[in-house]
Amino acid sequence: MTAVVEATDLEKSYGETDALAGASLSVERGEVFALIGPNGAGKTTLVRALTGTTEPDDGTARILGNSPTAVDRSRIGVLPQEFSPPGRLSARELLSYYAGLYDDARDSDAVLAAVGLADSGDTWYEELSGGQQRRVCVGSTLVNDPDLLFLDEPTTGIDPAGRRTVWRLIEELTEGGTTVILTTHDMAEAERLADRVGLLADGRLVAQGTPAELVREHGGSSRLAIETGADLEAFADLDHPVERPEHDRGRAPGNAVVVRNIEPAEIGTVVDYLEDRTITYTELSWTEPDLEDVYLTLAEPTEHERTDRFEGRDGGVGETDLARTGETA
Numbered sequence: 001m002t003a004v005v006e007a008t009d010l011e012k013s014y015g016e017t018d019a020l021a022g023a024s025l026s027v028e029r030g031e032v033f034a035l036i037g038p039n040g041a042g043k044t045t046l047v048r049a050l051t052g053t054t055e056p057d058d059g060t061a062r063i064l065g066n067s068p069t070a071v072d073r074s075r076i077g078v079l080p081q082e083f084s085p086p087g088r089l090s091a092r093e094l095l096s097y098y099a100g101l102y103d104d105a106r107d108s109d110a111v112l113a114a115v116g117l118a119d120s121g122d123t124w125y126e127e128l129s130g131g132q133q134r135r136v137c138v139g140s141t142l143v144n145d146p147d148l149l150f151l152d153e154p155t156t157g158i159d160p161a162g163r164r165t166v167w168r169l170i171e172e173l174t175e176g177g178t179t180v181i182l183t184t185h186d187m188a189e190a191e192r193l194a195d196r197v198g199l200l201a202d203g204r205l206v207a208q209g210t211p212a213e214l215v216r217e218h219g220g221s222s223r224l225a226i227e228t229g230a231d232l233e234a235f236a237d238l239d240h241p242v243e244r245p246e247h248d249r250g251r252a253p254g255n256a257v258v259v260r261n262i263e264p265a266e267i268g269t270v271v272d273y274l275e276d277r278t279i280t281y282t283e284l285s286w287t288e289p290d291l292e293d294v295y296l297t298l299a300e301p302t303e304h305e306r307t308d309r310f311e312g313r314d315g316g317v318g319e320t321d322l323a324r325t326g327e328t329a
């Protein structure tokens, strides 16, 4: 099958900054390809190279079988990260304005309904909430019924119900054959929508695959968080690696000890261990690794993230681990 989007070794520098340092990807018709990666990784630059709004220094990009600057613009839709339409037009007038740019456009009220704004068509853009404004912006990319849609953080600022409206909309579009390149910092969004995910770090796609493949390869192990005041040392005889992470991304309570590499069927042995040693605890919670774990493992960690990550992810409790976590042996 011919790829709808094909990038080969794209490079782009701004002065000393290598925004793209050899990025390659290939996306088929009807796929949602999510681009994830830290701030400054090059996601927007890659989208700009693919949409023809920036010229790469090297490498090639093709969309819908053409160079990005030569492609029929009525076949693509682009939602940039920053998009500020005039405030003193109603939602309907805005969509009608964008629809007027194409010979063959969708009905504005149908698009308003699709983005969940059927009742707000007469409201000035500037009087809509931030999330409603973003939904109008998403709608503006749909008026020409594009074959290829670039959505740069489409749901930023949208409330949970509105996010689901946009997600369902994207799912309906792809069922109809639309190809979507989605940039997002929301791992739940990528996991829900993406057929494949590309993780960009320092201008390179360092991993690509289905969410499940990436989690399997890079997500690490499942974990059991035990909310307890007991020292880490109390778990030294447990047959699993145990850590006390300083932060567990809000998953485990502040005073949790985390048991790694543990399947649900093994939780009973941990409960027995706690009871045999009269270790008191208030809560047990088991979680599987997800795309956020992949992200934290592969993306260039910031200083903050470095602190957030587990020390010795897959290792057991050794002297060094105890020293690092500040526990006494």
Ligand SMILES: Nc1ncnc2c1ncn2[C@@H]1O[C@H](COP(=O)(O)OP(=O)(O)OP(=O)(O)O)[C@@H](O)[C@H]1O
Binding pocket: 014, 017, 018, 019, 037, 038, 039, 040, 041, 042, 043, 044, 045, 046, 081
């Ligand atoms: N027009 C520009 N002029 C100078 N530097 C730029 C320009 N555009 C991007 N950069 C730099 O290129 C790098 C990649 O930026 P880019 O916006 O592509 O990252 P991103 O992954 O989209 O980030 P974010 O998640 O914050 O949106 C950054 O270091 C950025 O400062």
